[in-house]
Amino acid sequence: MSESERFEPLIIGFTCNWCSYRAADLAGTSRMKYPPNVRLIRLMCSGRLDPTFVLKALANGADGVLITGCHPGECHYLEQNYKAMRRYYLLRAMLTQMGIEPERVRLVWASAAEGARFAEEVTRMVEDVRRLGPLNWPAIAADGAEPAASRNGHGPAAAAETAPVVPEEAKP
Amino acid sequence: MSTAPSSPKSQERIGVYVCHCGSNIAGVVDVKDVAQWAGRELAEDGVVIARDYQFMCSNLGQELIEADIKEQGLTRVVVAACSPHLHEATFRTACQRAGLNPYLCEMVSIREQVSWVHTDRDLATAKAKALIAGGVERVAWHEPLEPLIVPINPTTLVVGGGIAGIQAALEIADSGYPVILVEREPSIGGHMAQFDKTFPTLDCAACILTPKMVAVGSHPNITLLTYSEVERVDGYVGSFLVTIRKKARYVNAETCTGCGLCIEKCPVRVVDEVFEAGLGYRKAVYRSFPQAVPKYPVIDTEHCTYFQRGKCKACQIFCPTQPKSINFEQKDEIIQVEVGNIILATGYELFDCRRIPQYGYGRLANVYTSLEFERLCNAAGPTGGEVVLRDGVTKPKTVGIIHCVGSRDSKYNSYCSVICCMQSLKFAHLVKERTGAEVYNFYIDMRTPFKDYDEFYQKVLAEGVHFVRGRVAEVTDAARHPGEEGKIIVQVEDTLIGRQRRIPVDMVILSAALEPRRDAQEVAHKFGIACSANGWFIEKHPKLDPVATMTEGIFIAGCAQGPKDIPATVAQGAAAAARVIGRIHQGHLALEPVRASVIAERCSGCRICNNLCPFNAISFREDLGVTEINPALCQGCGTCVAACPAGAITGTQFSNEQVFAQIEGLLMLDFSGAPRGAAVRMLEPALS
Known part of the structure; x- marks a missing residue:
């Protein structure tokens, strides 16, 4: 695939109001560059991240979801980022069962001082998801197949002709 | 719980304002195109007006919004400009001035998140549009709120x-x-009461502290x-x-006059580990120091003869007040x-110098911590201010002062303890002044910022104190060379001359790091x-x-x-x-009215949320069988909202509907800015 027609993933990023959103702000004020594939949503805390937000984003066409929050021990709400972390690992297990590569959803800690880290992590995530290829969840659903999520262990790969590339090693 | 907003609230009248921020945004993003696109393509979603302006945050920019709210009857406002952390309050206030509830205004960051971090004009413009679409979809679900x-x-x-x-x-x-x-x-x-002099002016600590x-x-x-x-x-x-x-002090504060007779008559002498840093003694009934506030003493039950063996009561017997101020029954x-x-x-707490065994503290008698030395040279201290060795009589002829003990050391604390350089200079000066001894300061870097500090350093230099730059490797009493017998030897690499040196001294003072209180974490919690x-x-x-x-x-x-x-x-x-x-x-x-609340009819009383709140805002009403959130305790993190399996908890400013709508908006356009078609809602059943 040539440079001009390479796959450009869309990634939804969730930030917390106190650390990672400010890290994104700092990346901006420091004029750091990262690819424009990530679109951010501000929550008050990573603990607010309802796993359905992630599924909703994937179902609506995002190829990946980046979840960010304060470093462990630095949560503005004391310990809620740990709760985000717990959910994140459960969610990854669930995504695997749904046939979605768990690498499409990533949890990253970034303090308000870590603009550079934020930019680096976004860049890395975009590259990794680009390598995985499009998720194409909505395309499958729009083709009239039954919802991928209910297929219990069968990934979207089997659902339609427009099957996304699911690397063998990513299958559960 | 639905995973998608039911329908776009097109009945809302939304105004979109795209800021140029001079060339900060307009230099990378085609703001005119963005505004026109929003006015055209988001009309179905309720956008009735979309403008771009040089500086939205200026008075004129704000007036533009205010005029539109009044004249166009806007019910929602989206400002695409800088980070909300910078100007959210500005635009909310503008809305409020025009009679619109301030929480019906949403900011979209197209400067920090677009123009300052991206370079490709087309892609940046596409992303700006997508972010605005997210803001528009979201703001339709905002509710008017009042600050708490x-x-x-x-x-x-x-x-x-x-x-x-x-x-x-x-x-x-x-x-x-x-x-x-x-x-x-x-x-x-506190610690200041233990000090003798304070740098750089050498005021007596007690003289300036006790009046306070x-x-x-x-x-x-x-x-x-x-x-x-x-x-x-x-x-x-x-x-x-x-x-x-x-x-319990076992001393009645109402009647005690603080005469001190009880202390005088108490037969038990105890090593004072706290105030005298283990160098002096106190009685079993004691006050920390003569100028203590409050003046009435306290009985240390661990050492009091009466509490240990049931006999004595000397303090009570000799107490001159009527009634007696000593009360052994106090609880x-x-x-x-x-x-x-x-x-x-x-x-703070002082770093425990025993943690660096090669410095010999606790093993070599004449190695002191900084706090011990403070007591040693304090006129009210155990030696009456005489700087002497542990034998109590010999004045040291050579003294070594080691900086950064436990600070700036990745093995212990990586931070600088700030005060040690100046404190060590103060010690050097006091030793010189009181004993005339040769003084060696072993430092990594000299840090003397702030008013009159460096002048003090220059003064100590002029007094003939030696400065050796290098981290001390070892403090030992093992003599290797003639002249080292009976001395403490400080082994150090003098990095300024690039040589190992062994300097024999009589006394070593360790400028120990300041550390957080042992129970700081517990107190914080x-x-x-x-x-x-x-x-x-x-x-x-x-x-x-x-x-x-x-x-x-x-x-x-x-x-x-x-x-x-x-x-x-x-x-x-x-x-x-x-x-x-x-x-x-x-x-x-x-x-900020960002709070969670429980919709009682939906709450099943499962209590999953009950243990999630670190602010104890969530409680279970046994009588009603549902959970309740105290809005005054709730800090609005939303963890419980995300956890509720019944979707019975909702959060203002961050409701599921708002976030879902924003996700749909953000994904309205693809990477290059082309429409991606309607949001897919057919997956809903699978997700809920």
């Missing part, structure tokens, strides 16, 4: 009676408001609770309910106080604040808000926030007080 107004109780709790707490308490009390000062030890004064201590003890607005500890904190800013344990007392704000000034990785209390903003914390109503001052010298500690104590006084003056506080 909480009244402020005028009483303030100050925890810690060191110089930071003393300063804070006096500032507030002098402004006419009541203060409750809680101190763990029997007397206030007396002022605290006699101030009509200050309730002093020494030998007391906070057990529990309930409530929230404006109305905390604090439970305090007043430990710990639990009291509860209501306060509006809390200042934590719990100070009790008050609902956080500690940094190093264990210091975290301030709200390291530069712009150094005395506030992320928890409303809890302020911090002094070394509890990080190592600092006395002037900085006093400044912080006063600063925290100023913040509190401002609050009390206002009488009330407006809080």
Whole structure:
């Protein structure tokens, strides 16, 4: 695939109001560059991240979801980022069962001082998801197949002709 | 719970305002195209007007929005400009001026998140459009909100009676408001009371501290609770309910005159590990030091003959007051106080030098910690201010002072303890002055910022103190060369001449690191604040808000926030007080209405959310079988909202609907800005 027609993933990023959103702000004020594939949503805390937000984003066409929050021990709400972390690992297990590569959803800690880290992590995530290829969840659903999520262990790969590339090693 | 907003609320009239920010945004993003696109393509979603303007935050820009709200009847506003952390308040206020509820305004960051981080004009413009679409979809689901107004109780709790707490308490009390000062030890004064001189002016610490201590003890607005500890904190800013344990002193404060006869008659001598740093003695009934405030003593039951063997009572027998002030039956007392704000000034602890065994502390008699040396050269200390070796008579002829013991060392603490350089210079000066000994300072870097500090360094240099740059490898009594017998040898690489040196000395002083209190984490948890990785209390903003914390109503001052010298500690104590006084003056506080609430009809009473709240805002109503959230305690993190399996908890400003709508909006356009078609809602059943 040539440079001009390479796959450009869309990634939804969730930030917390106190650390990672400010890290994104700092990346901006420091004029750091990262690819424009990530679109951010501000929550008050990573603990607010309802796993359905992630599924909703994937179902609506995002190829990946980046979840960010304060470093462990630095949560503005004391310990809620740990709760985000717990959910994140459960969610990854669930995504695997749904046939979605768990690498499409990533949890990253970034303090308000870590603009550079934020930019680096976004860049890395975009590259990794680009390598995985499009998720194409909505395309499958729009083709009239039954919802991928209910297929219990069968990934979207089997659902339609427009099957996304699911690397063998990513299958559960 | 639905995973998709039911329908776009096209009945809303939304205005979109795209800021050029000079060339900051317009230089990368085609703002005119963005505004036109929004007006055209988002019309179905309720956008009735979309404008671009040079500087939206200027008066003219704000007036543009205000005029549109009035003339076009806008019901929602989206401003695409800088970060909301910069100008959210500006645009909310503008909306409010025009009669629109301020929470119906949403900001989209196309500067920090687009123009400043991306370079490709087309892609940046596409992303700006997508972000605005997200904002438009989201704002339709916003609700008008009112800030939460909480009244402020005028009483303030100050925890810690060191110089930071003393300063804070006096500032507030002098402004006419009541203060409750809680101190763990029997007397206030903290570490500063133990010092002899203070750098760089060499004022006597007691001379400048004791008048302040007396002022605290006699101030009509200050309730002093020494030998007391906070057990529990309930409530929230404006109305905390604090439970305090007043430990039994066995001395009746009402009748005791502080004459000291009991102390004189007590037959038990105990090594004073706290105030005299293990160098001196005190009695079993004692006060920390002669100028202690309050003046009445306390009985140390662990060493008191009566408490240990049931006999003696010398103190009670000789007590001259009527009735006797010694009361062996006294019990710990639990009291509860209501306060509006809390200042934590719990100070620091000294690094335990035994943790660096190669420096010989605890093994070599004449290796002292900095605090021990403070007591040694204190005129009221165990040697009456004579700088002598442990034998009590010999004056040292050579003294080595080691800087950065436990600081700037990745094995112990990576931070700089701030005070050690100046403190070591002070020690060097005092040793020279009192004994005429040769003094060697072993340092890594000399750090002497702030007023008159470097001048003091120059003065000590001129006094003939030797400075060796290098981290000391070892302090030993194993003589290797002639002249080292009977001495302590400091082995160091002098990095300025690039050679190993062995310097024999009679006495070594270790400038130990300042460390967070051992129970800092526990205290932080009790008050609902956080500690940094190093264990210091975290301030709200390291530069712009150094005395506030992320928890409303809890302020911090002094070394509890990080190592600092006395002037900085006093400044912080006063600063925290100023913040509190401002609050009390206002009488009330407006809080962001970001709160969670339970829809009782949907709550199944499963209690999954009950253990998730670190602020104890969630409680279960046994009588109703449902969970309740106290809006005054709720901080709005939303963890419970995300956890509720029934979708029975909703959060203002961050509802599921708002986030789902924003996701749909953000994904309306693909990477290059082409429409991606309608949001897919057919997956809903699978997700809910």
